Amino acid sequence: MMYKCPFISLENHRDENELILPQSIYRKFNFSGQPMLKAGASSLRVNCSPSAGGSTEVMLKSRDPLFTSIPQMENVLMTIDQEHQCISIGPITALLIDHCDEDTLNTHSLKKYFTECRRWFQERGGFFYLLPVTSFLKNEPEGFVFDHDEWQRVSVPLPHVIYNRSHSRKVEKHTLYESALRRIEDQSVHLFNSSFLSKDIVHTYLQSHSQLQSHLPETGQGLDRLDEMLSIHKDIFIKSVNGSKGRYIIRIQKREKDYLVFQNSFSSKRTLTFPTYSSLYRQLQSWCRSSCYIVQQTIPFMKVKEQPLDFRFLCHKNRKGSWTVISTVARIASEKQFVANIDQGGRMEPPLSILTSLFPHADSGLIFSNMKALSLSASAFLSEHLKGHYAEFGIDIGVDSEGKPWIIEINSKPSKKTFVDNERIRPSVKALYEYSYNIWKEKENEHESSTWDHDA
Incomplete structure (x- = not known):
């Protein structure tokens, strides 16, 4: 069964872990043993007892820093599996971000997105935190939790879901990253959008789809077909396969007597002309030598x-x-x-x-x-x-x-700058919660089918 309750965790001065439940919940179940309390992919044994009076709050007293770091929440979703003596709270979602400190978060370009995620998860009964890529790679249980009106670096439980928003392609190519992916999969953590997409690989896949290929510009790998495509189309784009945010893109137009070039990443002069193909090609080789590029037909x-x-x-x-x-x-x-x-x-x-x-x-x-x-x-x-x-x-x-x-x-890893309404929670935040909830419930439903209970 599922319940929605206020939640608070406190440090216990005794060795045991105690979970105090509202009487309306406690009376419905037999907690004679030590049920397993699960928060994301982390768990601990607890002794359950009823709250005093008519309190509707769930209180955890523990010495485990992974659990005592969970901030006080007005709402938490909690499922109770009587048969397997298991209590689970969720969904718990972590956003994988590049290395930073508390001060950097206050000026982070995604600060508003972070705040919206934390707020929406809290309202819906979930727990959201930020996971630095350094902690992820080193298997350190540390992340940023929003508590007392600020982001604080503390110990955190393993989440149900990790959304990869790290913008470092270098990190994703590191052997430590591959090891971390295998490790969290073994721990039943669901990580999605595990890597950037390169333009050449995406085109190759889409080109194999019979209904999609007619909606793709003609594309060639590298600069080998540049002369041919300029002769055919007269207007082409050259794009870095790993470029993002509109950078490392070159547009070339073949005219009667010269070549007109537009670019925004290689030179302070955005528009250039080249009298011959050989002079154009020499410049392109200089610009494009440090990365892989595709040549693409310009669609009008x-x-x-x-x-x-x-x-x-x-x-x-x-x-x-x-x-x-x-x-x-x-x-x-x-x-x-x-x-x-x-x-x-x-x-x-x-x-x-x-x-x-x-x-x-x-x-x-x-x-x-x-x-x-x-x-x-x-x-x-x-x-x-x-x-x-x-x-x-x-x-x-x-x-x-x-x-x-x-x-x-x-x-x-689409930009989060394409949302301008300052009053509403953006759709991508709501979608992240819905997806996380689904992943959590799939894991829970492996053992039992849950039903809603709004009485608690």
Whole structure:
């Protein structure tokens, strides 16, 4: 059975662990032995006793720092399995972040996202904390918990779910990271979005899908096909396979007497011209020697007042484990940019209003639906074929003059800057909770089917 109660943990001066339950709960079960209390993938034996009076609070007295670090919560979801003498609280979710300290968190670019996650999990009865990648790699049970109006580094229980938001590709290539992934899987911790997606691998997978391949620009690996593709298309993009946030992208237009180049990462001069292909190629070799690149046909997407336009579809697995679109936004490039990324100064607009301004009203809704369907198909296909678990994708789509959608890029760590409503909890936060709840309940349901009890 499941209950929703206030929760407090205190340090016990005795060796035993004591769990004090509201009388309304305690009377329904036989706690003659020492039930197992589970918080995420961590557990300890407890002696259960009823609370005094009519208290509805669950109180844990323990000397285990993994449990005493759980902050006081107004709501916690608790399941009780009488047959297996097991009490579980959850869902417990950790956000894997790059190494930082308490002071850095106060100025972190994702500070508002962290706060929203902590607040929403608390309201719904879950526990959310931040897990530095250093603790994850070294198997140290330390994370940042929000308590007394600030993030504090303390010992933490192993979570049910880890959402990887580390932005270090170097970390993900380290042998310690691979070892950590195997270790937490052995401990029944579910980690999702385990790595960045490289553009070449994503294209290769999507190209194998018969219904998706017609929505992909022609793409070549490396610079070997550059001359050929410029001769055919006259306008191409060169993209670093590991680039993000609109960086390390080059656009080249072949004109009658020269080549026009746009870039935003290699030189302070954003627009350059080259009189010959050989001079262009020498410069590209200098720029691109430190990474792998793809060459991609430029699709003539619709623009807004001559500025590049694309659409970001944020897709997430829901409580049932199915993919759903949880938010969409139109992104319009800034005046001096040739990409529409928000990190490069782009602005956001409602998608349907932008589509209605570009196409007949009767067509705009169908175009939007087609983009949404394309996003869901790509998400489901990639999550099925990629190694590891994936539950969130940011999918960038462009639309040509015929209203046909084209997949530009798919991100496994989509920006959290594409949400502007300061009053509401953003959809991606709610989706993270729903997904975490589903993972927790799947684990619980391996032993018994739970039912809601709102009386406690």
